[in-house]
Amino acid sequence: QGIDDIVCERPDGIKDFWKVKFTPSPEKEENHLSWEWLLEIKGKTDRSRSILQKTYDAIKQVSPENLGDVVFLTNKLPSRSMETCIHGPQIDFTLIEEDFKRQIISQLGSLDAAEFLFSKLIIQHSDKSYLALKNAVRSDLLKFSDDMGVGRLIEKTREWATHENNPPEDGWIY
Numbered sequence: 001q002g003i004d005d006i007v008c009e010r011p012d013g014i015k016d017f018w019k020v021k022f023t024p025s026p027e028k029e030e031n032h033l034s035w036e037w038l039l040e041i042k043g044k045t046d047r048s049r050s051i052l053q054k055t056y057d058a059i060k061q062v063s064p065e066n067l068g069d070v071v072f073l074t075n076k077l078p079s080r081s082m083e084t085c086i087h088g089p090q091i092d093f094t095l096i097e098e099d100f101k102r103q104i105i106s107q108l109g110s111l112d113a114a115e116f117l118f119s120k121l122i123i124q125h126s127d128k129s130y131l132a133l134k135n136a137v138r139s140d141l142l143k144f145s146d147d148m149g150v151g152r153l154i155e156k157t158r159e160w161a162t163h164e165n166n167p168p169e170d171g172w173i174y
Contacts, residue, residue, distance in 0.1 A: 014068040019055060021074045033076035033125050035100040039107065053107050056117045070120045078125050086123060093118040 006018035023031040039050045049057070059070050078086060085095040093115055096104070104114045141150045160166055160173065167173060 008068075010068065013066050015062050015066055016068040016071070017055075017058060018069075018071045018073055019051070021051075021072070021076065023074075023076055026075045026077055029079075031076060032079040033074055033082055033123075034079035035081060035096070035103075037076075039100070039103050041107075050107055052104060052117070055121070056108050056113060059117070059120060060113075067120065069122060071122045071124060073124045076125055086125075089122045089124065091118050091121065091123060 005020040008016040025031055038052050041048050041050050085091045105111050108114050138150055
């Protein structure tokens with residue numbers, strides 16, 4: 001729970017988690033990938049949690065030897081304070097502003113928890129729009145098949161995504 005977008009289990013038992021957050025207007029400042037947005041607690045109950053809390057709660061349930069990639073995929077553009085912390089695909093916890101660091105530690109419960117989360121979390125931001133991504137995927141797939149084959153694969157993936165235990169054999173794709 002917490003990372004409910006994509007959870008993959010590899011044949012060796014390693015689990016990968018993908019949290020996907022897209023916005024229709026990523027260029028607007030209020031839609032940027034920011035600490036305020038990641039730390040915002042929506043809801044009014046004791047169970048309400050921020051995106052960072054949900055992510056941490058999900059991955060701490062998996063034993064470290066079975067934890068694979070933890071990816072946060074978004075088309076959001078990083079805010080200035082977020083951008084200064086991103087190095088390659090990860091956030092460098094030591095570069096986070098002190099106020100945000102305190103909030104993160106408070107929400108996750110300890111410095112160790114915060115450091116663990118950021119040691120695992122991969123950030124893929126500024127991702128392509130749906131149409132640009134769709135065209136890029138189609139172009140890549142055409143290297144391996146023709147237009148009819150790509151069309152059949154896309155139709156099958158729609159079916160797999162919307163029908164339980166499909167394909168047969170418990171819904172696994174081989």
